[in-house]
Amino acid sequence: MKPGARIIGTGSYVPPTRLTNADLERMLDTSDEWIYSHTGIRERRIAGDNISTSDMAVEAIRQALEMSQCSPDEIDMVIAGTSTSDYRMPSTACVIQEKLSMPNAVAFDVVSACAGFINGLAVAKSFIESEVYEKIVVVGCEKLSSVTNYKDRSTCILFGDGAGAAVVTSDRNGRGVLSTFAKSDGTQRELLWIPSGGIKYPYNPDFTDNGSDKLQMKGPDVYKFAVREMYNASVKVIEDAGLDLPDISLVVPHQANIRIIQGLAKRLQVSMDKVVVNLDKYGNTSSASIPIALDETNRAGRLNAGDLVLMVAFGSGLIWASSLLKW
Numbered sequence: 001m002k003p004g005a006r007i008i009g010t011g012s013y014v015p016p017t018r019l020t021n022a023d024l025e026r027m028l029d030t031s032d033e034w035i036y037s038h039t040g041i042r043e044r045r046i047a048g049d050n051i052s053t054s055d056m057a058v059e060a061i062r063q064a065l066e067m068s069q070c071s072p073d074e075i076d077m078v079i080a081g082t083s084t085s086d087y088r089m090p091s092t093a094c095v096i097q098e099k100l101s102m103p104n105a106v107a108f109d110v111v112s113a114c115a116g117f118i119n120g121l122a123v124a125k126s127f128i129e130s131e132v133y134e135k136i137v138v139v140g141c142e143k144l145s146s147v148t149n150y151k152d153r154s155t156c157i158l159f160g161d162g163a164g165a166a167v168v169t170s171d172r173n174g175r176g177v178l179s180t181f182a183k184s185d186g187t188q189r190e191l192l193w194i195p196s197g198g199i200k201y202p203y204n205p206d207f208t209d210n211g212s213d214k215l216q217m218k219g220p221d222v223y224k225f226a227v228r229e230m231y232n233a234s235v236k237v238i239e240d241a242g243l244d245l246p247d248i249s250l251v252v253p254h255q256a257n258i259r260i261i262q263g264l265a266k267r268l269q270v271s272m273d274k275v276v277v278n279l280d281k282y283g284n285t286s287s288a289s290i291p292i293a294l295d296e297t298n299r300a301g302r303l304n305a306g307d308l309v310l311m312v313a314f315g316s317g318l319i320w321a322s323s324l325l326k327w
């Protein structure tokens, strides 16, 4: 029997500073009523100047290592899902490796926006199933406040900072990632992107004025895509695992908008008490949102051995991905 890739420890970190809807009311033409009714978000966490993406990842991984009773030198691989890397080079994963002293690991980033954790877990799964590596850390970590335009009310109300991590190891008892799926559509990349600051349009101070070095989004278009493809991605992994929708114990969706999550639950015919929601506290933390929600659920004792856990995400690319776990 080939080994499965099972999560044996989780951890998460959000910075202490809160940016509430009331704070945003003072900064922009918006209201708590509009934000909450359109998104479900009450507040988000902001890292500030002294906390970097890797700092948040390190705190989340420390907790995951502790829960899994693994020491840093046992780790074979560090995969960081992030679109807000500390440096343009090298990867944030290499910075994390240094900060946590993981001398035996290979470290690299997976850049797939909000699908970063699921795709990182898919990479971990393939290395574990092929018996190349045994213990892998996957972390989703983002400092979205650094790429958010706080003059744009249609985006800045959504995003927050944080990190969530998992230690994944080989399991021969049928537990772990049962199936995984990912797809993208690069023709739609301008629906959600940061146009400048990369190689094509290198940094220029003028960008700060026109906002092109910050995240830009056509919200309603992304919304429609999310509702459609999150459902399709969910059904795909359930079918690939030979299971049916009613078998699912818990859904841990990307935390972008409560209306998207409720729409997904309705189409999946899953009641909301089986769906993890924490976006009211943290907003959308991109690749960190699913592992933070998974960790909070795990620490709350809501996960039992054998539970079937569906994770599903969508984001810039456009990209969408899902993963089905037997806990």
Ligand code: UT7
Pocket: 029, 030, 031, 034, 035, 038, 039, 114, 153, 154, 155, 157, 192, 217, 218, 219, 220, 221, 222, 223, 226, 256, 257, 284, 286, 314, 315, 316
């Ligand atoms: O990780 C993936 C990230 N992306 C997403 O999750 C985005 C998915 N999309 C969404 O969540 C929603 O489209 C938003 C929450 C971004 C926007 O909600 P919406 O219901 O689609 O609003 P809208 O963009 O259609 O705007 C409706 C109105 C507009 O006013 P007019 O033109 O009808 O007069 C906006 O100017 O709401 C206005 N508006 C706001 N008003 C108060 C937009 N943002 C705000 C705001 N406060 N913050």
